[in-house]
Amino acid sequence: MAGRWMNLGQYGAEGVPGWVALGAGIERMVTGIESPVDSERGLAARLRYLTASDAGYEAMDRAGIHLTPRTLIAWLAEERTPNRANLTRLDAAYWELRRRNVATDLKRRLNSRGGTRIEINPVDQSRVARPHWRDLSTRTINVRGVWDAAVDAWLAEDETALDAIWDDIITGLGSDYDAYSNVSSIGWAA
Template identity: 75%
Template sequence: MAGRWMDLGMFNARGVPGADALGAAIENMVTGISSPVDSDRGLAARLRYLTKTDAGYEAMNRAGIHVSPRTLIAWLAEEHKPNGANLNRLDAAYWDLRRRNVATDLKYRLNNNGRGTRGESNPVDQSGVERKHQRDVASRNINVRGVRDRAVDAWIDEDFGELDAIWDEIVQDIGSEYDMYANVSSIGWAA
């Protein structure tokens, strides 16, 4: 990782490593059920989504849901409600499966017919930094062309080392000021 700003908070600047912001920007593109898992509607929707395919059962297994078929049928029929731990596991399984299911779409959206997706990297928040220590850093346009598939794969695998390497590749295109974008306040795009 680039790093002239090794002590980012030393003068009260606030931001996150670019790789973390990149992962968060991809994560923000994932939408799903908005009803909470502990509501009847939210639980029923998650159970339907998870039990439609083998991938849903695999997601439940990864989340640590190991119940008998009879218990699962009772949950689906709304005869019994899962305990708090299983509700949390069901929610985790739902979002895991949702992320995996939308990964292909995310790659397509970020590819944008081969043009890549333009985004904006917003610099660290320097509002708490004394004027004499502030740096003149503006928002910069970025493009995820060439690394989009790798970025989505790293995000889905939670491979933060790979996201960091990808972020370094993206900011290299900024030019000589790339080091100022090792940490950012956010990344956004309209993909």
């Protein structure tokens, strides 16, 4: 991790580590069922998605859902409703499977046309007194060659790898790269 902001917030600057913003940006690209899991529609859609493939059953198993075929059939037929704990587990299993299923598409979208242009918004210095203010502006950079690794690190929730990838990205900003080790946000359209 770049280190110029070792005491971020000491003078009032606000932001997050760049790798956190990178992971959040990838996460925002994952879409899915809008209805809450405790609604009839939301539960039915999640159950359909999870029971459509072996990967869905594996996701339920990883989420701690261990049930008999009879119980699953009753859930699918809407004869019985899962308890609160199982609803939470079903939602977690759904989103974990959804993230896995969209990873390949995310890589393709982010790598298309030679990479994705991202906008890096520096830390918010609105609460920093003028003598401690740093002259930072929003930067735009075309990111190439790291998206497969970034999506894999995001999927694995590997903070160390995301941090290393963020450092690779910001070195493309030139000598002022370290000023962007923490950011207020990043964005892109992919």
